[in-house]
Amino acid sequence: MTNMVPVERVLSTLNRDGTRRWIRPKLARGRFLKWRRIVGYALIALFVFLPRLRFGGRPAFLFDLEARELDLFGAVFRPSDGFVLALVGIAIVAAVFLVTALFGRVWCGWGCPQTVYLEHVFRPVERWLEGSRGQRANAARKAVKWTIYAALSFALANVFLAYFVGTDRLETWVFHSPLDHVGGFLIVVGVSALMLFDYGWFREQMCIVACPYGRLQSVLLDQRSLVIAYDKDRSSDCIDCRKCVAVCPTGIDIRDGLQMECIGCAQCIDACDPLMEKLKRPKGLIRYTSADKGKLLRGRTVAYPVLLVLALGLLAWRVGERTGTEVWVERIEGPAFVALPDGNISSQARIKIENESDAPRSYTLSVPGLRSAATWQAKPRASITIPMMVDVPRSAFVHGEKKIELQIRDDSGGMQVVALTLFGPEDGGSR
Numbered sequence: 001m002t003n004m005v006p007v008e009r010v011l012s013t014l015n016r017d018g019t020r021r022w023i024r025p026k027l028a029r030g031r032f033l034k035w036r037r038i039v040g041y042a043l044i045a046l047f048v049f050l051p052r053l054r055f056g057g058r059p060a061f062l063f064d065l066e067a068r069e070l071d072l073f074g075a076v077f078r079p080s081d082g083f084v085l086a087l088v089g090i091a092i093v094a095a096v097f098l099v100t101a102l103f104g105r106v107w108c109g110w111g112c113p114q115t116v117y118l119e120h121v122f123r124p125v126e127r128w129l130e131g132s133r134g135q136r137a138n139a140a141r142k143a144v145k146w147t148i149y150a151a152l153s154f155a156l157a158n159v160f161l162a163y164f165v166g167t168d169r170l171e172t173w174v175f176h177s178p179l180d181h182v183g184g185f186l187i188v189v190g191v192s193a194l195m196l197f198d199y200g201w202f203r204e205q206m207c208i209v210a211c212p213y214g215r216l217q218s219v220l221l222d223q224r225s226l227v228i229a230y231d232k233d234r235s236s237d238c239i240d241c242r243k244c245v246a247v248c249p250t251g252i253d254i255r256d257g258l259q260m261e262c263i264g265c266a267q268c269i270d271a272c273d274p275l276m277e278k279l280k281r282p283k284g285l286i287r288y289t290s291a292d293k294g295k296l297l298r299g300r301t302v303a304y305p306v307l308l309v310l311a312l313g314l315l316a317w318r319v320g321e322r323t324g325t326e327v328w329v330e331r332i333e334g335p336a337f338v339a340l341p342d343g344n345i346s347s348q349a350r351i352k353i354e355n356e357s358d359a360p361r362s363y364t365l366s367v368p369g370l371r372s373a374a375t376w377q378a379k380p381r382a383s384i385t386i387p388m389m390v391d392v393p394r395s396a397f398v399h400g401e402k403k404i405e406l407q408i409r410d411d412s413g414g415m416q417v418v419a420l421t422l423f424g425p426e427d428g429g430s431r
Contacts (some may be wrong), residue, residue, distance in 0.1 A: 269286050349425075
């Protein structure tokens with residue numbers, strides 16, 4: 001029978017016989033770890049406190065699924081703002097592509113929640129209770145570790161829920177029976193279980209197996225992107241201490257070159273530099289570098305910023321011109337027009353008005369020369385659909401159409417003019 005065991009390890013988290021290779025990286029203290037901790041804990045603080053910040057009396061960030069609203073730093077977006085939300089998505093994608101083209105996988109090692117919480121929250125708890133290699137991992141310590149993990153996961157899940165229901169509602173739910181808000185409670189339980197599974201067991205496999213970003217780096221990176229690399233020209237300086245391997249959170253050997261599993265955390269640099277100093281050799285055997293140290297400007301580092309600036313500019317323009325009222329001309333139902341006894345044509349139109357403000361508003365609609373003003377009321381953050389019949393002389397229709405301007409005024413002093421096409425008989429003025 002042919003031996004099916006591979007000569008080399010297929011994944012850094014698998015042994016050659018296919019069993020799980022558990023990675024318990026040592027901690028290399030150095031300048032990069034210090035700055036990663038500052039960035040990591042700042043991001044954690046942002047995640048925890050962002051739902052509590054207020055801009056103009058509204059949450060800094062709230063994705064209210066029930067009301068179908070997105071609060072973002074004082075601005076409110078609804079499904080009708082699809083263009084604006086598309087611009088936000090384009091800006092985020094362009095920013096990620098630009099950062100990757102310039103700085104490689106700096107997001108993975110410095111800003112990704114997977115790395116931030118695993119390396120700066122959960123693994124420190126594990127090292128504190130069990131040691132860096134699990135030397136003190138008896139049953140009691142493991143029980144304490146998993147209890148702390150569960151508490152952390154539950155707390156983070158509650159913060160996560162605050163982004164969808166708001167902190168005020170969440171704090172009310174906390175002091176009531178879960179039966180009063182079964183949906184929210186099940187979300188917290190489900191998210192807690194997923195976090196416990198991820199940070200307690202799945203861990204680095206999220207980066208190696210599940211996350212598509214690592215596989216996209218071959219497309220997003222080029223020869224001038226900043227990556228962590230081993231200087232093969234100085235291979236004689238390496239004493240094969242394997243400290244760079246021992247501290248790697250994904251279990252790779254950086255000396256084998258750029259690998260998909262590398263998340264750019266710089267732990268290997270923090271492990272190698274002090275050793276080089278002790279050996280009286282130059283630091284930087286492992287360092288941030290690029291394969292080609294040519295010009296910074298190239299096709300992708302020009303295209304991505306242009307796309308980013310364009311998206312942000314359009315976003316600022318679109319948000320700046322918002323009046324608090326959105327108007328649509330909806331598809332009519334039933335006959336488009338009817339002939340009146342006096343020979344005129346009564347043409348049908350349907351107008352939808354959405355009040356995006358936090359106060360009730362009244363809207364007055366009129367068509368100069370054709371239709372007198374009429375007023376409708378709209379509740380805060382609600383929409384109304386207004387059926388209209390506009391009486392037009394039969395002779396005004398050309399090929400069955402008549403272009404008019406509908407004026408919409410609100411009680412705040414704003415006015416919009418909407419181009420509207422009325423439908424009538426094809427013979428129109430020929431009669």
